[in-house]
Amino acid sequence: MRPIWKWIIGGVLLSILVLVGVIWYYSHNWKPIVEAKLKEVVHYSTNGLYTLQYEDLDLNIGLGNATLSNAELIPDSAVYRRMVEAQEAPNNRYHIKIKKLRVRNFSLLDALSKKKLNIRTILLEEPSLHLISEYHSFNDTIRDKSRKTLYESIKNIFTAVNVRDIHMDNIKFRYTKYEAGNRSVMNLEKAKVSVHDVLIDETSLEDTSRLYYTKMVLVEIPGFEYDLPDGFYKAKFKGLKINTREQNVLFTDVEYRPRMNKPTFYKLKKQNVTMAVLKFDTLRVEHLDFKELIDNQKTLAAKVQLKNGAVDLSADKRYPKYPVVKIGHSPHQKLMKMTKLLRLDTVVVDNVSVTYHEMSGKYFREGSISFNHATGVLTNVTNDTMALKKDRFMRADLKARIMNTGSLHAKFGFDMLSPTGYHTYSGTLGPMQATAFDRILRPLLNVEITSGNIKHIAFNMEGTDRKNWGEFRFDYDNLKINILNKVDEKGTQSSKKVVSYLINHILINDSNPDDKGEYHIGKVNYARVPEHTFFKTLWQSLLEGIKQCTGISKEREAKLMGLADTGKDVVDKGKDIVEGAKDVTKKTGNFIKGLFKKKDNSKEDSKN
Structure with a gap:
C-alpha cells in the first residue's frame, strides 16, 4: 500500500508545482498581454476619446489581485472636437487620476473559460476626478443614432462583469462648465463614495432595482463652498449624504448668502434690489428619481423637507429702483416657465422664520417684519402639464407667528394652468397687540402705534395678474397712533400731538364695531400696479381691507x-x-x- 500513497502524494505535489509554475509564468508573462488588453478596451469602448496611462501594473494571478499605480484616464481634445463636428460628442468629459487602483479576489478561471469577470473588491486611493461639461443642443434633438451601452462596448471581451464593492476615499472633484462662452469652476475635496453590487451584462441595464448597473451608491461630502458666477452670492453646506438605494439626499447646514456685507452689497449693486440670505439646518429630499435627474435633468421626488431655517430678505430705499413690469411673474407662473421638469409631491416647512428688512430712504433707519417659526406643507409643486391635468392647483397651508406674537394661518391655491395667473389666498390672525408693528412703522414711516388690541383678522381673497378681490374682516379696539417728529440732537423723539389727535379722532375708528355699533367689513377690489411684485400686490390688497375696516374711506x-x-x-x-x-x-x-x-x-x- 505504501507505493500507492507515494504515487498519490507525488501526484499532489506535482500538481501544486505545476500550478505554482503556471501562476508564476502568467504573473510574469501576462503583464504585457493584460496591459495591451486594458488599453484596447478603453480605446474601443470610448470611440478613441480616452487613453489609459499608468506607471506600473502588478499582477498576482494566484490570489486574484492586481494593482495599478499612478493611473490616468485622459480625454483627447482633438478627438472630442472631431466628435463635436460630427455631432456625436457627449456633453461631459472626464479626466481621472488615481494613485493606486487595487483589484482584489478576481477569478481568472471564470474570465478565461466563461468570459465572466467576477471581482470581490476594488479600492481607489486618492482619486482625482475632473468633470468637464459642455452643452450641445444636438444631444437633445438627434435620436436616430443610439449610443452604445457599456455592455455593448465590452461584450466581445466579457459577457458579464460583476464587482461586489468599490470604495473611494479622499476624492478630489473638480467641475468645469462651459456655457455661452462663460466658464465656471467648482471644487470638492475629501469626498467619499462607496458602490455596492455592480453588474454589467445583457439584462442589468433594464433592471429597475439598479441605477446604472449598481444596486447602491453612497456619497458623503464633508463640506462645500462655491462662489456663484454672478459675483455676489455664494452657496455652502457642512455635509451632504446621498443614498441611491433609499433614493434620499440630505444636506446639513445649508447657506445661500451674499459674499459681502449688506452696505457693500448695495454699494456695488447701486440700486434697490432684494438681497436674500437663506439658511437651513436640514434640507432633505426623499424618493428622488436619480435616473431621471441624471439622464434628463428632471427633478422628481416625493418629499422635500426644510427644517430649522431662516429666510432674510432686505431692501434699501436709499438707492434707486428701476420699475419692471411684473405681470406674468407670480411664483406659480415662474414655476411653469422653467425649462426643466419639476415634480415634488410634498414640500414640508418645519420651523422656518421669514423676515423682511427695509432701510428707509427718508429717515435712514431700518425696519423689519417677521413671520417666525413657520410650519406647513406645499403640495403638487410641479410644472408637469400632464400631472396638472388631473389636479391643476398647487396648494400651500402655512402657520407662523407674526412678529413672534400673533398666530397667523394662511392658505394659498395657485391655478398652474390659468392663462391669467388665477390664485386664491385666505387666512386668519389671532389675538395680539398692534404695538408689535412699531418695529416696522417707526423706522420707515415715523409713526408709532401707542395702543391697539387686535382680536381677530380673517380674509378670503382671489386674484389674477390684473386685480385682487375678496372680503376682509378686522376686529379690534383701543387703536391709537402717534405721528412723530424727527429725532433731535439729544436722540429723543416727540410726537406731533395735533396731527396725531386729528388722525385718531377724525380719520380712523378706534374700534370695530365703531363707537356707533356699526361693524365695518372690507370689500376689496384692488387693481394691481403692473410694476408691483406678487407679494407687494397681495399686501396692498390686504391693506385696502384694513383701511375699510378702520373707517378710512375716501x-x-x-x-x-x-x-x-x-x-x-x-x-x-x-x-x-x-x-x-x-x-x-x-x-x-x-x-x-x-x-x-x-x-x-x-x-x-x-x-x-
Missing part, C-alpha cells in the same frame, strides 16, 4: 383735507388749530398718502 380723507374751514369745530382748542390748520392739513394729507396710498416716495418727500 370721504373721510376728503373731510380731513378740508380741515382748514372746519377744524375749530373738531377740537376745543380751536385757536391753535385755526392758526395751524393749513399746515396741519398739508402734513396730514401727505402722511395719509404715504402711509395708505403708497405713492412714489420721491414725490411725497418733495411735498414735505
